[in-house]
Amino acid sequence: MRTDVVVVGAGIQGASVAFRLALSGRKVVVLERSIPGAEASSAAGGILSPGVEAIEPGPFYALCRASLARYPGFVREVEARSGLAVSFRSLGTLEVAFDDDHAHLLAGRAEKLERAGLPVQVLDEAAVRTLEPGLSREARGALFFADEASLDPRLLARAVYVAAARAGATFLTGDVRRIRTEGGRAAGVEHAAGRIDADAVVLAAGSWSLLVEGNGLSPGAVRPVRGQIAVVDTRPPLLSRVVFSGHGYVVPRPDGRILCGSTMEDVGWEKAVTAGGLRHVLDVAIEIAPSLAQAPVVETWSNFRPASPDGEPILGEGTIPGLFYATGHTRNGILLAPITADAIAAAVTGAPPPVDLAPFSPARLASLIGPR
Numbered sequence: 001m002r003t004d005v006v007v008v009g010a011g012i013q014g015a016s017v018a019f020r021l022a023l024s025g026r027k028v029v030v031l032e033r034s035i036p037g038a039e040a041s042s043a044a045g046g047i048l049s050p051g052v053e054a055i056e057p058g059p060f061y062a063l064c065r066a067s068l069a070r071y072p073g074f075v076r077e078v079e080a081r082s083g084l085a086v087s088f089r090s091l092g093t094l095e096v097a098f099d100d101d102h103a104h105l106l107a108g109r110a111e112k113l114e115r116a117g118l119p120v121q122v123l124d125e126a127a128v129r130t131l132e133p134g135l136s137r138e139a140r141g142a143l144f145f146a147d148e149a150s151l152d153p154r155l156l157a158r159a160v161y162v163a164a165a166r167a168g169a170t171f172l173t174g175d176v177r178r179i180r181t182e183g184g185r186a187a188g189v190e191h192a193a194g195r196i197d198a199d200a201v202v203l204a205a206g207s208w209s210l211l212v213e214g215n216g217l218s219p220g221a222v223r224p225v226r227g228q229i230a231v232v233d234t235r236p237p238l239l240s241r242v243v244f245s246g247h248g249y250v251v252p253r254p255d256g257r258i259l260c261g262s263t264m265e266d267v268g269w270e271k272a273v274t275a276g277g278l279r280h281v282l283d284v285a286i287e288i289a290p291s292l293a294q295a296p297v298v299e300t301w302s303n304f305r306p307a308s309p310d311g312e313p314i315l316g317e318g319t320i321p322g323l324f325y326a327t328g329h330t331r332n333g334i335l336l337a338p339i340t341a342d343a344i345a346a347a348v349t350g351a352p353p354p355v356d357l358a359p360f361s362p363a364r365l366a367s368l369i370g371p372r
């Protein structure tokens with residue numbers, strides 16, 4: 001079989017890149033060894049928050065902002081082409097302080113962001129409770145990132161997959177064993193049941209990226225970091241906005257369910273929900289909104305963030321011409337999907353890049369974890 005581009009993995013990165021490439025007229029085959037979107041991309045909270053996640057002004061903050069800015073258009077396009085809604089809500093993110101140290105830290109961050117001209121509001125205790133009356137009375141104040149958003153990643157992963165397939169991308173079941181090179185260039189892949197030749201390969205295998213032979217990345221470039229989530233049910237809905245404390249977060253869905261997250265655990269690929277993990281995420285949620293202690297727990301899960309050593313994604317071409325990376329998105333793969341799709345599609349087709357990818361190139365990892 002021959003195609004223009006092979007994408008390895010149909011999580012949110014692989015499917016979004018395939019969507020863009022198919023729309024640009026390229027023949028794309030996406031190989032997924034299990035169910036498209038069923039791994040990290042369906043386990044995420046769905047928080048789209050440069051303000052809390054990127055913390056300081058710099059290239060990563062700018063990348064996160066560029067992706068957030070693309071989200072409304074991306075969602076419109078994906079919903080229109082798939083016919084599926086993704087529950088995108090632009091209600092803003094709160095980071096609430098419950099002690100003096102955290103309040104002090106937040107004040108310092110707000111000052112840096114304001115100096116850089118980035119959007120942030122500092123709210124006192126009364127203003128926080130006006131915005132979210134269900135919050136704890138212990139809240140000392142908060143940062144409010146008013147233009148940030150959230151969505152349901154399970155719905156998004158499915159919708160992007162459907163949109164990409166309708167745009168002409170071919171999704172096949174296949175466990176990719178090896179990326180093939182010819183004359184030093186990526187030339188396709190070998191999977192469990194055959195071989196596909198291609199002019200370009202996009203590695204989007206999430207936390208499993210280093211298990212694909214011929215990946216060209218340094219050892220340690222991507223590792224699984226487990227995250228656990230518990231979902232509680234509130235009727236009527238107790239909260240509207242995503243709320244972070246210093247230790248975790250809650251993500252309200254419009255129907256009153258609230259996701260409580262999450263852990264950051266180096267335990268390999270052990271997919272388990274543990275007593276300690278649940279205790280942590282529920283303690284965080286109850287600190288944020290004490291009445292959640294009475295809410296029923298209706299669902300739990302865990303999955304693996306594809307974590308890079310610095311928490312930033314690995315994007316673009318590396319040392320093997322024709323092999324492009326869309327991996328290592330760590331805690332922000334949902335937020336970064338639209339910019340990843342645009343940037344990788346541009347790199348593959350030779351179009352001008354929408355952002356400078358140099359800070360996210362695999363080459364930067366050598367100084368963090370040593371050479372191959």
Ligand SMILES: Cc1cc2nc3c(=O)[nH]c(=O)nc-3n(C[C@H](O)[C@H](O)[C@H](O)COP(=O)(O)OP(=O)(O)OC[C@H]3O[C@@H](n4cnc5c(N)ncnc54)[C@H](O)[C@@H]3O)c2cc1C
Pocket residue numbers: 008009010011012013014031032033034035036037038039040041042043044045046047048174175176177204205206207208209211212226227228229261262302303304305306326327328329330331332333334335336
């Ligand atoms: C608990 C939790 C909460 C999170 N919350 C957020 C959040 O609120 N906001 C946010 O932006 N991000 C969040 N994230 C991070 C986000 O989920 C990830 O960064 C993102 O989903 C990574 O997307 P991906 O496509 O790279 O990985 P995945 O979704 O894991 O997809 C990789 C795919 O590749 C396939 N694959 C692997 N190896 C092969 C192979 N050899 N051959 C074929 N297919 C293969 C896998 O089966 C999988 O389907 C969270 C993650 C977790 C775990």
